[in-house]
Amino acid sequence: MTEILTLALSAVAVLVSVVAVLYSRNQTRVAAAQLQLAQQIRREGSEPCVMADIVPQRGGSGLLMFRIENVGPSLARDVQFTVSPPLQGGESEEWDQRLARVVARKIPALPPQRHIEWHFAFGPRLFENSSLPRQYTVTVTAAGPFGPMEPLTYDIDLDAIDASAIESGTIEASLAKIADHAKVLGNIPREIRSVADALRERDDT
Incomplete structure (x- = not known):
């Protein structure tokens, strides 16, 4: 009976050892795969594009x-x-x-x-x-x-990009708008003088 129990315990010990070895090998493969992936990510992240x-x-x-x-x-x-x-x-x-x-x-x-x-x-x-x-x-x-x-x-x-990314306002159009604004600004002194003349005429009367 003692010999049978000893053999059974030995068999269990061998089985546990085999499982431990297989688990260790699997962990090693996982670690190697993770290391390879990390190296690939680092390499791709440092390459030109x-x-x-x-x-x-x-x-x-x-x-x-x-x-x-x-x-x-x-x-x-x-x-x-x-x-x-x-x-x-x-x-x-x-x-x-x-x-x-x-x-x-x-x-x-x-x-x-x-x-x-x-x-x-x-x-x-x-x-x-x-x-x-x-x-x-x-x-x-x-x-x-x-x-x-x-x-x-x-x-x-x-x-x-058709009709979306191409900006509708061209340089020529922008210059034309600036010219129109300049004309308006150029008329401002004339308008001020007209108002001043009107005020002087009112004061004289």
Whole structure:
């Protein structure tokens, strides 16, 4: 009986040991996965992020700009863009070809928060021409502090800014408003003189 009890206790001890080993291995795998995830998050958080977009120029000029910007925290190297179909703003074929050559050129280095932009089109005229492309697919390749990054591919949809993001007030319209206000202000002294003359005539009578 004693031998049976001893064997039973030994079997239980072995089983507990096996369970402990399996649990320890599982905890090790979980810890390794968490460490790998933390390293990946830290790496991605320190890599550059270079984006290209077509945006309205500030100031209400109506111009659309092709803009490249590094919105990440570190230096981007060997930045290369491909745009499909080729950019076509409708201003002139010569300018579209020139812009395509400039955009396709590799950028050796793009510091954080640095941007480069080129004139792409006059917005109102582009949106009136239904034959011009409204969607572009952009692919960006670049290298960060840890070496080459995965290519980034996304779409630019110009319909998203049609009649919404383009400011309606142009520089010319603003200047015209200023000129109108200046005319009104220029008439103020004349009105003051008229009132003063009227008051003097009343006093004389």
